[in-house]
Amino acid sequence: MRRAGFYIVLGAAAVAFLYPFLWMAGTSLKPPAEVGGLSFLPDSPTLENYRLMWVRAPFGRALLNSLLVATVITLSVLVLGSAAAYALARLRFPGRRILNALTVAVLLVPAQLTLIPTYTLIVELGWVDSYAALIVPFAFNAMAILILRQFFLQVPRSLMDAARLDGMGELRILFTVFWPLAAAPLATVGILTFMGAWNEVLWPLLVVRDEELMTLPQLLTVFSLGGGAGPRQLATKLAAAMVLVVPVVAAYAFLQRYFIESMASTGIKG
Amino acid sequence: MRAETRSGLLLSTPYAVFLLCFSLFPIGFSLVLVLLEWDLVTAPSFAGLDNVRTLMGDARFWQAIVNTFVFLAIHLPLQIVIALGLAWALHRPLFLRSFWRATFFLPVVISGAAVTLLWSALYATDVGLLNEVLGQLGLGPVPWLTDPRIAMPAIAVMATWKNVGFYIVIYLAGLASIPRSCHEAIELEGATAWHAFRHVTLPLLKPQTLLVVTLSTIGGFQLFIEPYILTGGGPLRRTLSIVLYMYRNAFSYQKMGYAATLGVALALIIAAVLLIQRRVLGTAEEA
Numbered sequence: 001m002r003r004a005g006f007y008i009v010l011g012a013a014a015v016a017f018l019y020p021f022l023w024m025a026g027t028s029l030k031p032p033a034e035v036g037g038l039s040f041l042p043d044s045p046t047l048e049n050y051r052l053m054w055v056r057a058p059f060g061r062a063l064l065n066s067l068l069v070a071t072v073i074t075l076s077v078l079v080l081g082s083a084a085a086y087a088l089a090r091l092r093f094p095g096r097r098i099l100n101a102l103t104v105a106v107l108l109v110p111a112q113l114t115l116i117p118t119y120t121l122i123v124e125l126g127w128v129d130s131y132a133a134l135i136v137p138f139a140f141n142a143m144a145i146l147i148l149r150q151f152f153l154q155v156p157r158s159l160m161d162a163a164r165l166d167g168m169g170e171l172r173i174l175f176t177v178f179w180p181l182a183a184a185p186l187a188t189v190g191i192l193t194f195m196g197a198w199n200e201v202l203w204p205l206l207v208v209r210d211e212e213l214m215t216l217p218q219l220l221t222v223f224s225l226g227g228g229a230g231p232r233q234l235a236t237k238l239a240a241a242m243v244l245v246v247p248v249v250a251a252y253a254f255l256q257r258y259f260i261e262s263m264a265s266t267g268i269k270g
Numbered sequence: 271m272r273a274e275t276r277s278g279l280l281l282s283t284p285y286a287v288f289l290l291c292f293s294l295f296p297i298g299f300s301l302v303l304v305l306l307e308w309d310l311v312t313a314p315s316f317a318g319l320d321n322v323r324t325l326m327g328d329a330r331f332w333q334a335i336v337n338t339f340v341f342l343a344i345h346l347p348l349q350i351v352i353a354l355g356l357a358w359a360l361h362r363p364l365f366l367r368s369f370w371r372a373t374f375f376l377p378v379v380i381s382g383a384a385v386t387l388l389w390s391a392l393y394a395t396d397v398g399l400l401n402e403v404l405g406q407l408g409l410g411p412v413p414w415l416t417d418p419r420i421a422m423p424a425i426a427v428m429a430t431w432k433n434v435g436f437y438i439v440i441y442l443a444g445l446a447s448i449p450r451s452c453h454e455a456i457e458l459e460g461a462t463a464w465h466a467f468r469h470v471t472l473p474l475l476k477p478q479t480l481l482v483v484t485l486s487t488i489g490g491f492q493l494f495i496e497p498y499i500l501t502g503g504g505p506l507r508r509t510l511s512i513v514l515y516m517y518r519n520a521f522s523y524q525k526m527g528y529a530a531t532l533g534v535a536l537a538l539i540i541a542a543v544l545l546i547q548r549r550v551l552g553t554a555e556e557a
Contacts, residue, residue, distance in 0.1 A: 006359045013356055014373045017431070021376070023399050024388050036397030038406060084285035093278025099286055106293040112492065112513060113537040114296035116520050116530040117303060121296065123310050140288045170277040199381040202494050202513070206521060217383035224387045224499055231397050238391055244384045252379050256372045259379055264439045 021245070028239040035231035049232075049239040053223070056236075058211055059243050062219040069134045069215060070197035076139040077193045078186060084140070085148035086174045090160065103142045103149075119206050133207040134215065138197060144189045147266065151185045152178055188262040191255070198248070216244050303530030310526060321531040331532065334512045335539070337422055342490045344426040349486050350479060353434050357441035358467070371442070375435035382432070386499040389428045390415070393500070415501050418508040425496050425509060433489065437482045444478035445471070476551075483547055491540050512536050 019040070026040030028049050034042055053059060087093065088100055118137055127133040155178055163173045179186065204218040214222065220240050227233040252259055304321055308314035325331055360370055377385055392399045393414035401411040414424045448471065456466045493511035497503050503510035512532060520529035 003364075006362070006364065009359055010356070010364070010370050014370060017373050017376060017435075020388055020392055020399065024391065027391065036394075036402060038399070038402045080284055083281040087278045087281035091274050091278035091281070093275045093282070095286070096278065096282070099282060099289070102289055102294070106289065106297075109293070109297060110488070110492075110537045110540055112516065112533050113300055114293065114533075116516065116526060116533050117296035117299040118292060119520060120299070120303070120308070120310065120526055121291070137292050140285050140292075142289075142293075145285065170274075170281065195379060199383075201381070201383045202517065206517070217381045220381075220387060221383045221495065221499060224383075224390065229394065234391055234394060234397060237387060241384045241387045244381055248380055249376070252372075252376065256375070257368070260371065260375050260439055263378070263436060264443060 021249075024238050024245075025242060027235055028242050030235055032231040032235065035235050049235045050242075052232075052236045053240040053243075057219055057223050057240070058214075059216070059219060059240060061212055062214050062216045063243060065131075065134075065213060066198060066216040069131065070194050072131075072135050073138045073197040074190055074194045076135070077141050077144050078190055081140055081144045081189070082148050082152075082179070082182075082186070083171070083174060085145045086152055086170070086178060088145065089149045089152035090155075091170065100149075103145050106142050107146070115202070115206075122207050128207055129210045129213055131213070134204060134213075137203070138200075141189075141193060143266070144193060147185050147189055148182065151182050155181060187258060188266065191258055191262045192266065195248075195259075220244055300530050300534055303527050304534055306527040308526040309524040311524070314527075317527060321527050324528060325531055325535060330507060330510060330515060331512070331535075333507050334510045334515050337508060337510055338490055338493070338512060340422050340508075341426050341429075341493065342487060344423050345429055345490060346483060346486055348426065348430045349434055349437060350482055352430065353437035353441055353482065354475070354479075356434070357438045357445060358471075360438065361442060361445040371435075371439065374438050377432045378435045380432075382495045383499065385432050386428070386496050389431075390500050393424060393428075416505055418504075418506040421501055421505060421509045425493070425500060428500075429489070429493075429496065433486070437486075440478050440481060441475065444475045448474050480548075480551055483551065484544060487543060487547065488540060491536060491543075512539075 023040040026042055027035055029045040029047070030042040031044060031046050031048065034044070088096060088103070122128060122133045122137070127136075159177055160173060163177050168176070199217060200215070201217040201221055204215045205221065208214055208218065211219065211222075220243075223240050224237050227236070305317060305319070306314045307317040307320070356374060360367065364370070391397075395401060395411055395413050395416070398414070400414065404410070404412065412420065415421050452470055452474070456470050461469070492513055494513040494517065497509040497511050497514050498517075501509045503514055513536070516529050516532040516536070519525045519532060
């Protein structure tokens with residue numbers, strides 16, 4: 001009997017979390033006359049809202065921009081980041097201590113403090129309206145370095161010695177000995193980095209003004225502020241939001257366990 | 271040079287250069303910018319402490335601080351109660367357990383821009399879903415985002431909906447770490463479920479609650495896209511956030527010195543608020 005109570009509470013909560021998404025998907029398929037009803041099912045579904053948003057703003061291009069930016073950032077954080085983490089964990093060289101200390105220290109600095117100075121740097125470099133402005137400031141991530149370094153420290157010394165005896169260079173040791181062992185932390189870092197880059201909106205709003213270079217959340221934001229608030233505009237904006245939401249929901253449907261565990265284990269919120 | 275030293279330098283140099291350019295330089299330069307007046311077009315000029323003086327007397331800045339505390343006053347309790355409640359309900363063998371968890375977590379992975387746009391539609395006065403539901407119950411339409419008293423609470427509710435799944439997972443991990451014997455011991459003494467929850471579970475979840483408070487507070491001070499899309503900071507500046515004001519100073523008014531000053535002030539305020547929270551919650555534990 002008590003168990004039934006839990007199901008009622010959870011069911012009601014689930015409706016509150018899922019129905020808005022269903023309603024958004026449904027409304028994006030409705031003609032203007034139907035927009036605003038309680039039901040999410042359109043009586044006469046239409047793709048007109050999708051056609052309108054697609055011709056009014058370069059969403060296809062923005063989708064590609066976002067994919068490119070998020071992919072390059074993720075690869076950089078994983079490949080260059082793990083190389084740095086490997087050196088910091090397992091190699092002795094001058095400056096290692098201070099680099100380790102700095103990695104921890106910069107995590108304590110809120111992003112808002114560095115936002116404006118970094119922006120002035122990008123402007124002075126002449127990087128406004130470039131992929132470099134969107135990618136380079138995120139090419140490394142101190143949190144990722146810390147997570148990977150922590151893991152690399154636990155790899156047994158004997159494995160490294162054996163690889164060195166085989167004449168392997170450090171990069172080969174990193175990618176053929178350490179990486180296969182580090183699949184879990186690499187996946188965590190990869191998911192968090194890709195998600196963070198994919199969802200970022202404040203930074204692109206600062207450094208990109210050319211519509212052709214805008215990322216998806218940025219273009220969506222700009223698009224949502226234009227136009228009116230009538231039923232047609234509302235449905236068109238929701239259609240645009242669907243372009244951003246659907247790929248994430250699709251990935252989440254398959255990988256939700258990894259998403260949840262990655263974020264919970266590191267205490268990082270998207 | 272030894273091969274290990276050479277490899278170490280080679281592999282870590284890109285990261286060291288990155289830290290220098292995108293962490294250390296910006297941190298140091300933020301303090302320099304505080305002293306400058308600079309529009310990024312003409313040469314910067316030394317302004318002494320003008321930016322700090324302006325900040326002290328800037329009604330918009332103080333309004334943004336007040337707005338943030340209004341947001342936190344609603345968001346924090348809501349977030350803790352809902353996250354704790356749903357985690358507690360989920361912390362037992364239930365049918366479809368991972369489905370419930372994944373459902374509550376879904377908004378966490380979705381871009382803030384998309385979630386905010388979705389809620390602008392939910393909150394729309396005439397065609398929005400919320401007023402539609404109220405209408406079915408015979409209640410009048412609520413001007414969610416245009417009434418100065420309602421707009422910030424509305425944003426706080428939206429932020430809770432967006433983030434609560436994350437905190438449910440944190441509380442679930444906390445609940446899983448409480449030994450069964452704790453519950454059984456108190457049940458043997460005949461305590462009611464509420465008593466057990468209040469006097470055993472809740473105190474043991476203290477570390478999780480601290481984490482929820484810390485992360486939500488930081489999040490509250492970083493509000494940007496929510497007011498940017500939903501209200502533009504209005505009505506009557508009641509939803510203007512510090513980051514939105516900082517963004518406008520840099521992007522729209524071209525005042526780099528003043529925007530950086532806001533950034534430094536924000537960092538100091540976040541640090542102070544977190545310290546005070548630690549103090550208060552820390553002493554509560556000893557009592």
